[in-house]
Amino acid sequence: MPKFTNTESSKYAFEHLHDEYECDVCGVSYSEGFRLSDVRGVVAEFEPVAHCLGGHTLYSEQLLPLILDILGKRHGFEVTGLEDELEHGNGRQAILEHLKVSDV
Ligand SMILES: [Zn+2]
Helix, strand or coil: CCCCCCCCCCCCEEEEEEEEEEECCCEEEEEEEEEEEECCEEEEEECCECCCCCCECCCHHHHHHHHHHHHHHHHCCCCCCHHHHHCCCCCHHHHHHHEEECCC
């Protein structure tokens, strides 16, 4: 958990999360996620799970619009393009299922 001082209420800390899993049959799989925190705690988190069955990951193309969307909802701006990016990889449903966003 990143440390903030009381004067840092407008600061966010970004952490890249990574998971790796080695299967005897399928080989190694990788998964990427993130945690975004502010002075009050975790704002949003996508826990990566690498596994040949039931794993999920976030692609870099999805990460940026996702983060901008989360920040936009908190700060009153709008970013388009997220919906298109969510269709890649695991698909929209799987990503939103594993994304935890705290209430503003
Ligand atoms: Zn496997």
